[in-house]
Amino acid sequence: MKKGYLGIDIGSISTKGVIIDENNNILLSKYIWTEGNPIIAVKKIINYFKDNISDDIKIVGVGTTGSARKLIGTILNANLIKNEITAHAIGTLSFYPNIRTIIEIGGQDSKIILLDNQIVVDYAMNTLCAAGTGSFLSSQAKRLGIEVEDFGKIALTSSNPTPIAARCTVFAESDLVHKAQMGYEKKDIIAGLCKSVALNYLNNVAKGKKIFEPIIFQGGVSKNIGVVKAFEDILNTKIITDPNGHLMGAIGVAILSKKEPEINFDFTITESDFKTNSNYCHGCPNNCEVIIVKKDKKIIDSWGNRCEKGQIIKT
DSSP: OEEEEEEEEEOSSEEEEEEEOTTOOEEEEEEEEOTTOHHHHHHHHHHHHHHHSOTTEEEEEEEEEETTHHHHHHHHTOSEEOOHHHHHHHHHHHHOTTOOEEEEEOSSOEEEEEEETTEEEEEEEOOSOOTTSHHHHHHHHHHHTSOGGGHHHHHTTOSSOOOOOOSSHHHHHHHHHHHHHTTOOHHHHHHHHHHHHHHHHHHTTTTTOOOOSSEEEESGGGGOHHHHHHHHHHHTSOEEOOTTGGGHHHHHHHHHHTTSOOOOOOGGGGGSOEEEEEEEOOSSTTOOEEEEEEETTEEEEEEOOSSGGGOOOOO
16 A cells, blocks of 8 residues: 545635645645535545545545634544644645745635745734735626636736725725726726735735745635736745645645655545534633534544633543
């Protein structure tokens, strides 16, 4: 039997999964929408892998990352749960060992990771607004009556991007409507939106950061060639993109799982019924919200309590 390693990156908009071999080659991958339910999304990915994995592959490592990493890590009995910064850095460095800057823009969040000699030396994430993210571009594409997949191609046909205020989603939408009413061409407005995404990122997420080359652009928005070109024009340099850029977090956490004690992962885990709920502990003034995870009606884990009064006993 050959060893395989499973990595799951659970985001608010999309969920990504990969299975890699001992040499970090991708054997299988899957990208789906989370649709507000990370448990169902992960079950779909696991079932896809179960139906398509080679019979001679045994999964001995499982890693989870992303916003729901703790929940999904508990459900899958993962041997590693890691933050997105480390996962993206490790995944990227496995393919691009000389990278100095990682630009990542996803569905609802974005981040910058700065590296020196393959070590993360600084990072930042957006925290307040989804302006300039994938969901922002999708909503603007819908408003303009075009498919978001065509956004970048249309943007490249413009030679005069329309300035769009994108520091806030509300302001951007208002400015977009105003520019359209003034008669600006749609291709120029679209190019302007792409440029505003890059400017918003550089002026907010990357504010105060020294960006060194080589630079790689990841996340769903990196598939938009209009935004890629906007970054290249502003930074006056070539930006690297990768066909698997949206999978780097999942790849990274799968690689990291190789360093942990091996497990015997069972694909039939998806047949179990998982439920989550929360209770507020009133044992002290903290009033902690305690998250409880149940597998087939039995408590398998809980977290959120800051003292023993909120501790939940596994059943």
